[in-house]
Amino acid sequence: MKKSLFISTLAAAGMVAGFASAGTLQDIQAAGVLKCGVGTGTAGFAAPDASGYWEGIDVAVCRAVAAAVLNDKDAVEFVPLTSKVRFSSLNSGEVDMLSRTTTWTFSRDVDLALTFVGINYYDGQGFMVPKDLGVSSALELDGATVCIQTGTTTELNIADYFRVNGMTYEPVPIDTAAEAQAQYLAGACDVYTTDSSALASSRSTFENPDAHVMLPEIISKEPLGPLVRHGDDQWADVVRWTMNALIAAEELGITSANLESLAAGSNNPEINRFMGTEGTLGEMLGLEATWAAQAISAGGNYGEIFEATIGESTPIGLARGLNAQWTQGGLMYSPPFR
Amino acid sequence: MADLSFVRTDMLPDQPAPLGETGVLRWLRTNLFSSIPNTIITIAAIYAVYFTLSHFLPWAIQPSWTKTSMRDCFDSVEVTGACWGVVTERFNQLMFGFYPPDQQWRIMLTVVLMLAAIAPVLFDKIPRKALVFSAIYPFLAFWLIWGDSVWAPAMVMAGFVIAYYIIKFLNPVAGAIVGITTAVLVAVIWWLYAVVPVSIFINNIIPIELDIVKSREIGGFALSIIIGVSGIALSFPLGVILALGRQSDMFIVKVLCVGFIEFIRGVPLIALLFVASTLLSFFLPKGTSFDLLLRVVILVTLFAAAYLAEVIRGGLAALPTGQYEAADALGLDYWKSMQLIIMPQALKISIPGIVSNFIGLFKDTTLVSIIGLLDPVGLTLAIRGDVDWAGILWELYLFIALMFWIFTFSMSRYSMYLERKLKTSH
Incomplete structure (x- = not known):
């Protein structure tokens, strides 16, 4: 089975290579x-x-x-x-x-x-918090635990932002957006941060979207x-x-x-x-x-x-x-x- | 007084055993409550099971199989836990990926035929002639899954048939080396130059075609099974050859085999998959579309073969030297002694290792989601990308885990059956 696929692919490769200069x-x-x-x-x-x-x-x-x-x-x-x-x-x-x-x-x-x-x-990076937290600005987030997706620019942006504003935070590193959402809803962190479009779409899928607010600060440029x-x-x-x-x-x-x-x-x-x-x-x-x-x-x-x-x-x-x-x-x- | 007797002549009727020594009670007492520590462990275990189920079952048993979105589940009064509608709606996608719905019978047929093709290999009660179907099956499966003309795989298969007959007729006349060399040469020339024109020619006369399906459209469990089964089928012979090569007295063969095994075992599978998905296309001419699925199957096969070789080497090492010497004493040449004496014993010893390797390989196919192939785990991402199902997590993973468990559990049961059947010790 593999051999025939191999050969037909080789034939196709030969054909395609002919056009490759265009x-x-x-x-x-x-x-x-x-x-x-x-x-x-x-x-x-x-x-x-x-x-x-x-x-x-x-x-x-x-x-x-x-x-x-x-x-x-x-x-x-x-x-x-x-x-x-x-x-x-x-x-x-x-x-x-x-x-x-x-x-x-x-x-x-x-x-x-x-x-x-x-x-x-x-796009731009934003913050989402539960309404119960009673926070209305990102500048009130000193000492918060934050769910962050690792290996993205969001990780660097939030470090810069908190440093510039003289605040501290405790990162909860997370691999995928779905996991981040689950952790945030389970209360593993006070704040969830990522691109604001992703935050909005994530919030729209919550059982009770109105219990969460997005903070007005956008801390990065993400074109x-x-x-x-x-x-x-x-x-x-x-x-x-x-x-x-x-x-x-x-x-x-x-x-x-x-x-x-x-x-x-x-x-x-x-x-x-x-x-x-x-x-x-x-x-x-x-x-x-x-x-x-x-x-x-x-x-x-x-x-x-x-x-x-x-x-x-x-x-x-x-x-x-x-x-x-x-x-x-x-x-x-x-x-x-x- | 003559009938006075001190010996009983009639038997007393059987008394039932004391209540604590029979049935359920005895079983409970000896197995669960035989001592104080055991009693404590039993009670703790029962509580753990109860605790898990009392949380899981109310969540899992929900009338949510017909819901069409997460919002639908949230808004519904009677649904308070799992939203199973996603499995109903995306079942076809999780099974077949984007395979055209009206063509999905082809995948089902391929799987059913696979069971038929495997049967004669695994069960010796089935007539040996059925092995012919097993030999044809890979080509048939390729045609069924990817479609196009039936004659292309048929002509590739014809190459093997030609080679077989050349060996059969030339070997007695000209010797094994000439026979095999000629057969390989003719077969390669046939595949390179004759297969395409001949299959096009025959297809013009007798067109038997199925719709072409691209590899990109194959996903879900169909993808896992294709990668897993072809990886298993191809890695087994390669693993046997590598294991024998590693034990060989020939220096170059030995060095090549050891080098290959140690290199592949020293590299994580995910690194090889990245090589398959990105690095290989840098080596090939720009614009070449060397099928990603094929690249993945090749590297998964190489990976599995290296591990398998070491498992089989364990079996070879476990055989007493007397077996090798006995084979030599019978005057068997190397291949015959391997085929008739050494391998059947070595493979039998290695069955548990081989099967656990295969189970591992089948589960490792989920790693392809990292390079963007939509296997079941990759599809969870795609399904969450749909606004209707964004945020769904456990329902999908549980379903996928259950499906994988069904596959791997049947594989391990089969291996246990095989071990019992091949058991020769007392």
């Missing part, structure tokens, strides 16, 4: 499928449903890219990656892009030879976004501008509802350039003229994706906050399509 974009178009690295299960960001269909805001980015490149939002092979193997899988070519709640940091961008192409969620390998700028451009297209579409008022009528042409030249009825933006990118419209058709614009996956209408219930359009006081800002 760019990532050409490889994907030849294969007809985008290999996208996602998380192994983060509520609202990436998780398979009961029938194995992947959903979440990270997954939506993959689907939008697949729709822009291949005109099929389901032409994606989702590769679940743990935080330990995600970067090496991207660098070794096992996935074409990574969209996996990954914080954009200096060392990852520069030292690990990765290219971050945008931000799909501005999460998709990334690709260094060295293939054309492919980086495709992912970057697909991400930008999702954001710009919300700003321009292009939604999945009015997409078809706008594709016929409108009196706004920027929308026309965006939809490919004017100009040659798609051709410059090496894609079809309607690439941006295809990307929007996958799951709507950024605002629609946000609302459908982690927004206030979902159980996770995150407000737009920093992730609103720049015109609404947020940080979502796409360079112009020109």
